[in-house]
Amino acid sequence: HQLPFFITACDYTLIGEELYAASAYLSREPLLLGAVKGQDFAKSLVILLIVLSSLVAIALNLPVTSWL
Amino acid sequence: MKRRLPLLLVLVTGIFGALAFFIPHAAIRDVDVTMRNDILRIIAAFGLVLGVGSILRHHFAKIRRRTDNWPYSWVTVITLFVSAVIGLLGGIDPRNPGILPTRIGSFSFHIQTLYTGIMVPLGATMFSMLAFYMSSAAYRAFRARNLEATLLLVAAFVLMLGAVPLGGLLIRPLPGFAEWILSVPNTAAKRGILFGVGLGTIATSLKIILGIERGWLGGGS
Numbered sequence: 001h002q003l004p005f006f007i008t009a010c011d012y013t014l015i016g017e018e019l020y021a022a023s024a025y026l027s028r029e030p031l032l033l034g035a036v037k038g039q040d041f042a043k044s045l046v047i048l049l050i051v052l053s054s055l056v057a058i059a060l061n062l063p064v065t066s067w068l
Numbered sequence: 069m070k071r072r073l074p075l076l077l078v079l080v081t082g083i084f085g086a087l088a089f090f091i092p093h094a095a096i097r098d099v100d101v102t103m104r105n106d107i108l109r110i111i112a113a114f115g116l117v118l119g120v121g122s123i124l125r126h127h128f129a130k131i132r133r134r135t136d137n138w139p140y141s142w143v144t145v146i147t148l149f150v151s152a153v154i155g156l157l158g159g160i161d162p163r164n165p166g167i168l169p170t171r172i173g174s175f176s177f178h179i180q181t182l183y184t185g186i187m188v189p190l191g192a193t194m195f196s197m198l199a200f201y202m203s204s205a206a207y208r209a210f211r212a213r214n215l216e217a218t219l220l221l222v223a224a225f226v227l228m229l230g231a232v233p234l235g236g237l238l239i240r241p242l243p244g245f246a247e248w249i250l251s252v253p254n255t256a257a258k259r260g261i262l263f264g265v266g267l268g269t270i271a272t273s274l275k276i277i278l279g280i281e282r283g284w285l286g287g288g289s
Contacts (some may be wrong), residue, residue, distance in 0.1 A: 005202065017264030020272070031280065039267045046263060 082277030103203045123148070155179045203228070223249055 006013045014022055017039065045061035056062075081103070089099035127141035128178040158178050171177075206228075229235035230246025275281035 005198065016261040017268045020268040031275075035268075035271045035275070039264070039271055042267050043264060046267075 071282075071285055074285060075282075078277060079279065082273070086277075120148070151179065151182055154182065 003013075003015065007015075007020070020039070021036050024036045082247070085103070088096050089245075091097075124145065127145050130138050130141045131145075154177060206224055210217070210221040210224055212221055226242065226250060227246045230243045235242045235246070272281065276284065
């Protein structure tokens with residue numbers, strides 16, 4: 001909830017997962033870099049699942065479309 | 069042993085806490101509920117003692133060294149002790165007060181009065197000042213340097229104008245459009261950020277539970 005205050009008051013703001021990416025970027029530790037790579041892979045998997053599920057829900061005319 | 073015991077505790081409790089979420093057996097759920105409601109609260113109480121000790125040490129050091137704004141450290145320490153005394157001895161329920169009387173006539177000074185009479189007005193004052201500070205900071209900071217900055221500027225302008233009654237008087241559909249920006253694109257972006265944060269939290273928690281990340285133990289590597 002404090003994020004809008006940070007963005008207007010500070011020049012550079014790290015939001016959410018940028019915190020993990022920034023620590024990996026600065027330290028270049030293999031452990032942190034590997035964790036960021038794994039998170040990116042999981043994120044792309046989640047995006048793929050969301051898109052596929054939405055297409056299937058629309059195609060099968062499931063009741064979920066009422067809240068879109 | 070000094071490092072192995074905490075690592076072992078974290079491994080066992082971390083795995084149990086994660087698995088208990090997925091196993092619907094009554095015995096597992098009972099142990100999980102006991103751990104969350106009783107054990108964690110007792111550990112948090114110890115953490116509170118540590119926190120109070122740390123804050124007192126920090127502020128007494130500031131007072132001793134006469135660093136910048138050291139008189140405010142006295143304000144912090146005195147209010148800490150006053151509210152602790154009122155809470156511990158005065159009690160919370162005015163029908164069953166402690167050693168100290170918590171009511172003089174119509175004036176009551178138990179913890180709830182401290183909160184409603186001091187904390188709430190202070191918080192309202194701070195957020196009122198923040199509203200003006202944010203508007204002035206936004207005016208100075210939001211410049212249409214590129215496409216993303218222009219979108220941010222336009223969205224901020226629409227939302228600020230749509231939130232006040234004048235916006236609806238000037239452009240009738242503006243408050244509805246501002247509400248749509250908050251409830252649709254903004255919520256979508258927030259959920260995307262939450263996904264990323266959730267995945268990062270899972271990765272960090274797994275590293276701590278499995279003992280790969282040991283920074284929380286303190287000391288050297």
